Amino acid sequence: MRIPGDSAERIFPVGAGADPVALREGLLRLRGVRDAVIAPERGVVRLTVYPDSFDANTARKLIEGKAKWLR
Numbered sequence: 001m002r003i004p005g006d007s008a009e010r011i012f013p014v015g016a017g018a019d020p021v022a023l024r025e026g027l028l029r030l031r032g033v034r035d036a037v038i039a040p041e042r043g044v045v046r047l048t049v050y051p052d053s054f055d056a057n058t059a060r061k062l063i064e065g066k067a068k069w070l071r
Helices: 020-028 056-063
Strands: 008-011 033-039 044-049
Touching: 008 056, 020 033, 020 044, 020 056
Parallel strands: none
Antiparallel strands: 008 044, 033 044
């Protein structure tokens, strides 16, 4: 079993109309995401990620609502 490396925090903007439960579930499915805190009232998504395997572009698309499987 491979032990994950160090984690890092990434913050993304999110619209106030976002569904925090669905968005969190989707983000947690992404490779490299350890934890996700969604705060649409503050306009942010705070992710704890493993930088070696995290794809920020995919996360950004999901947060912006462009990922097909979240719609």
